[in-house]
Amino acid sequence: MLFFVQNKYNKGLMPPAWLNWTLVVISLTFLAVFLLLPLVIIFTEAFRQGMTLWWQSISEPEALHALKLTLLTAAVAVPANTIFGLAAAWCLAKFRFFGRNIIITLIDLPFAVSPIIAGMLFVLLFGARGYLRGITDSLDLQIIFAVPGIILATMFITFPFVARELTGLMTQQGSQAEQAALSLGASGWQTFWHITLPDIKWGLLYGIILCNARAMGEFGAVSVVSGHIRGKTNTLPLHAEILYNEYNFSAAFAVASLLAFLALVTLVIKSIAERRKKR
Amino acid sequence: MTISITNITKSFGNSKALDNISVDFTAGELTALLGPSGCGKTTLLRLVAGLEQADPGCGGRIIFNGQNVLADTAGKRKVGFVFQHYALFRHMTVFDNIAFGLRVRKKSQRPTKAEIKERVYSLLELVQLGNMADRMPSELSGGQRQRVALARALAIEPEVLLLDEPFGALDAKVRTELRRWLRQLHDKLNCTSIFVTHDQEEALEVADRVIVMNKGRIEQIGSPDEIFHQPASEFVMQFLGEVNVFHGRIESDDPQMVHFYDQTGQTDQPNARMLIRPHDLDISTEPDTDKRQIPATITKIQTAGPSVRLDCRDNNGKIVNVRISHDIFNRLQLFIGQNIFLTPKQLQIYRSGQK
Ligand SMILES: Nc1ncnc2c1ncn2[C@@H]1O[C@H](COP(=O)(O)OP(=O)(O)OP(=O)(O)O)[C@@H](O)[C@H]1O
């Protein structure tokens, strides 16, 4: 700070031009090497052998099945975590109660532990000698190395997104507007629908998008619980890895390009949501 | 609507925001809740509105027209509430804000679209914002937002109107205008209104009755005249304007037997305090045989303003503030360093804070 203030180039509190440029160049180079370059490589590799092969790679039955499973997982995990996130954020933002801080910390847990550990946790619970195996067996339910396990692991990994995004937003907005609505005779549901939701909708969308991106892209935790059964328990990221390990590079990159495309769409929606949220 | 509150206590954690409050509000009156920040004004208002629950087990009651409403939700009590920070719905236009209370009604009680429109526009007319129906709250000034909040509360035709520091965030001139307007509005509406303020001038000017609160308790309830001229406690007197405080002893129950330290220099412990407002001190340039005179020296003269303000120093070095009219000031030809004699016209004596 002292440096900026004393500098003779300073106009107001701007850093000098050379420092400005150095910082810009450093960050842009970093972005290009670590973010842009991989993206470009994915797409060039994917299309290296032509459109036809790309299409074949992503339309063969195993790839299609992986795509379907990925979409199914997201279709269950995202709505579930949206509802959970809304409920949790509501409680945390509008009420002060004993254990509130513990819950806030717990919500961050999936971010704090490695996804592999998260996956192992489910194996420990539902695996061959798992603690809850008795219950699932009596229900004739296979969890590990099956679709339910994948969905459970994904839900665990992605549950903080909506809750975290909304807790901050709703705390900051307070509950005055809701109280005004209640005192004007609105029911709890009307208040939520007409007052709470419009105020948080962009933040909510933002959280849902992040949650969705992670749900589709999750590798570690899903890898542990899935068992990599082709055409059965492979999601897109797992499928891409298998193809890659089999030296089937163009197919692997074709699948990867599909994921990257999903990510790009997500980013566009996200930046729109972010801009709206700020207003 | 008469409102009767008995034995209401409200705690947050270990601290009591309201400590066994009992008070009645007469139908059609405009009452001011006056008190320093944090004394529980907002909490009391929120309890009346049903936005806060009183502590259970204290036997407290809140009665509207003979009916105990303690168990009723905020919506059921039909109370118009204007929040300290407006709490307008940010994503709705002024029109939608005001119409909200009508639109959320059950279908059987909901007015038609045309009726809602008519009602909203008449309310906008009432709060003098006729041409602002399509604005967003963010496009309004503070005073305009305040009036939208008021119109929104009035839309549900409440019989009780609660206003939490309605003019808190406004500048002095707008405040004065708005509070007079509020008084006229109240007279037109025929509802029981309670407004919170920590500005004593506002309370005394507008209200029929003033309730002075301190630390979760009621210090005094009375008409503005009573509050100002017969403050029940030292706190009320201090809160209602500038005062000079003198320490003294009460020797007997005869108030003439009060000895004042500052004057007599006695060494006994003081057990009473005499409070005198700056404008209740008469000035003379010659001593009088009257024992109650306080000799002092003028140290500062400030003539800008509706009255002249003198800073004086008495024999013990204590600063005494005096306010006199320009006429008297000119007649006496006062100057800095002059020795004068102060005679209290009116004073209040309190023993440990009480009369
Ligand atoms: N939700 C709450 N949780 C904890 N304490 C609270 C809460 N609301 C109020 N209090 C406490 O209760 C006391 C009274 O608060 P209240 O808001 O009624 O004061 P007030 O008289 O309206 O003050 P102000 O003039 O600053 O608005 C304060 O000490 C405050 O800290």
Ligand SMILES: [Mg+2]
């Ligand atoms: Mg308050």
